[in-house]
Amino acid sequence: MSMSVWKLFLIFLKVGAFTFGGGYAMIPIFERELVHKYKLIKPEEFYDALVICQSLPGAIAVNFSVFTGLKLKGLKGAVGALLGVVMPSFVFILIIAIFLFQYIDNCFVEAFFSGVRLSVVALMFLAGYKLLKQNHNMFGAFMMLITFSMIVAFNVHPFLIILFAGTFGFLVYTLRQVTYRDCS
Numbered sequence: 001m002s003m004s005v006w007k008l009f010l011i012f013l014k015v016g017a018f019t020f021g022g023g024y025a026m027i028p029i030f031e032r033e034l035v036h037k038y039k040l041i042k043p044e045e046f047y048d049a050l051v052i053c054q055s056l057p058g059a060i061a062v063n064f065s066v067f068t069g070l071k072l073k074g075l076k077g078a079v080g081a082l083l084g085v086v087m088p089s090f091v092f093i094l095i096i097a098i099f100l101f102q103y104i105d106n107c108f109v110e111a112f113f114s115g116v117r118l119s120v121v122a123l124m125f126l127a128g129y130k131l132l133k134q135n136h137n138m139f140g141a142f143m144m145l146i147t148f149s150m151i152v153a154f155n156v157h158p159f160l161i162i163l164f165a166g167t168f169g170f171l172v173y174t175l176r177q178v179t180y181r182d183c184s
Helices: 005-017 023-037 043-055 060-098 107-134 138-152 158-183
Strands: none
Touching (some): 005 023, 005 060, 023 043, 023 060, 043 060, 107 138, 138 158
């Protein structure tokens, strides 16, 4: 499907405007729009892009929008997707800073944000479930269990886990390639 930079901007604007909770809460919406609705990228490309964007410093939504926009429409696509995804947050924060700050202790405002927090947790679990479903092998399950244990039980910094998991994955992949070549 041919996609203009303007249309790409609008897709990322929609995702940015209707998703509370940051990049991880946006993952299911990104997938629905880019993979299923507009078929701009394949599911395996989507998950590969997520892995790359998660391992880079910065916000995953920003990284993912730039990466995807660059892949689809070059530099103009990267700028369009980036502006689309960050503009709603910028506007919302500006409105909150100007108007809503005086109502922060209002019970209705607190109730609204309480509901938003719950939906964000649900969206994050959905993103995790989809990522787990995509990597439904024993190696992926093992890495998930080790990662969860290291963070929760041993309070290991996530950067160290990402570094370790990336190195471990690289070594396993390299060893598989060497083993397959030797058997051929």
